[in-house]
Amino acid sequence: MEAKAAQMLGFSTLIHYQGIERQSQGSVKLSRGFREPQKLQALVLQPARTSCSLRRAAPLEVACSCENLPDLTLDSRTFQAPLDEGLILKTKSQEIEPYLNGRCIYLVGMMGSGKTTVGKVLSQVLSYSFFDSDALVEEEVGGTSVADIFKHYGEGFFRDKESEVLRKLSLMHRLVISTGGGAVVRPINWNYMHKGVTVWLDVPLEALAQRIAAVGTNSRPLLHYEAGDAYTRALMRLSTLFEERGEAYANANARVSLENIAAKLGYEDVLALSPTAIAIEALEKIEGFLNGEGGHYAGC
Numbered sequence: 001m002e003a004k005a006a007q008m009l010g011f012s013t014l015i016h017y018q019g020i021e022r023q024s025q026g027s028v029k030l031s032r033g034f035r036e037p038q039k040l041q042a043l044v045l046q047p048a049r050t051s052c053s054l055r056r057a058a059p060l061e062v063a064c065s066c067e068n069l070p071d072l073t074l075d076s077r078t079f080q081a082p083l084d085e086g087l088i089l090k091t092k093s094q095e096i097e098p099y100l101n102g103r104c105i106y107l108v109g110m111m112g113s114g115k116t117t118v119g120k121v122l123s124q125v126l127s128y129s130f131f132d133s134d135a136l137v138e139e140e141v142g143g144t145s146v147a148d149i150f151k152h153y154g155e156g157f158f159r160d161k162e163s164e165v166l167r168k169l170s171l172m173h174r175l176v177i178s179t180g181g182g183a184v185v186r187p188i189n190w191n192y193m194h195k196g197v198t199v200w201l202d203v204p205l206e207a208l209a210q211r212i213a214a215v216g217t218n219s220r221p222l223l224h225y226e227a228g229d230a231y232t233r234a235l236m237r238l239s240t241l242f243e244e245r246g247e248a249y250a251n252a253n254a255r256v257s258l259e260n261i262a263a264k265l266g267y268e269d270v271l272a273l274s275p276t277a278i279a280i281e282a283l284e285k286i287e288g289f290l291n292g293e294g295g296h297y298a299g300c
């Protein structure tokens, strides 16, 4: 099945993870089976803990170490595998979709963590509908923006509306929901969200601050205080919020750490990760959760 998948994805070579030695970041040594440097378009397969899983091929520097051949290091750019993330995403979503049984996916995470961006990708690939709970609150309050709701009615009023929106959503199926960054603070909201599968997008605060500084804080009232440049302001406020909420996010069924994805794929900067790469990781983590639920899902 793995060979078929590699062929389907257009890779000429399939390398099992056990057959390579990691040299340094982004570089591997092929320990057997490669007699000479070849023009590889390699798919590296790394068995996931719970089921076989297609790993994205990171840029590879290939070194040959067969008998009679000196180790050779080849230019990683020459051997960078084409990355059909879209196809991997589709394959993974088709694998797990039946086991979700229509349960909704709730994305939780700090402001700017990508819940909306990644949520839309997930909803599309799972053929689910997408909802943003902040947008639903705005509708409930006659089209008033979140910033104006905070300003005119206060945070408590907003939180009540948010809980009401989550209660209504918990009665529905086949939705991906981007929740408000603070939805995790009220225990009652977890009662609603745990009707589905909850996924925490865990993004380093510095990266969040960079994203938020780029778009401004006007629509994010809880970030709209401190003096200083936009990045420092956002970082200070995010740090305080995260101290209050870190534990609450950890209630989610699955944690998607952008730092972990970046390390796996050989990126130095989490901001370089595409929404698709993050969505693939989210599906893999959801798969892990479904596996742990009591053997309902055995993967491939």
Ligand SMILES: Nc1ncnc2c1ncn2[C@@H]1O[C@H](COP(=O)(O)OP(=O)(O)OP(=O)(O)O)[C@@H](O)[C@H]1O
Residues within 6 Å of the ligand: 109, 110, 111, 112, 113, 114, 115, 116, 117, 118, 134, 178, 179, 180, 181, 211, 215, 220, 271, 273, 274, 275, 278
């Ligand atoms: N993987 C990504 N690559 C590039 N830009 C991204 C990525 N994820 C999110 N962004 C950008 O970061 C900003 C915040 O993302 P998004 O609105 O999806 O986050 P959010 O978690 O829904 O935020 P909030 O809770 O504040 O509504 C947006 O400008 C979005 O385009």
Ligand SMILES: O=C(O)C1=C[C@@H](O)[C@@H](O)[C@H](O)C1
Residues within 6 Å of the ligand: 110, 111, 134, 146, 179, 180, 181, 182, 183, 219, 220, 221, 222
């Ligand atoms: O982190 C938060 O508390 C918030 C995040 C946004 O999504 C909005 O729900 C609102 O601005 C509050």
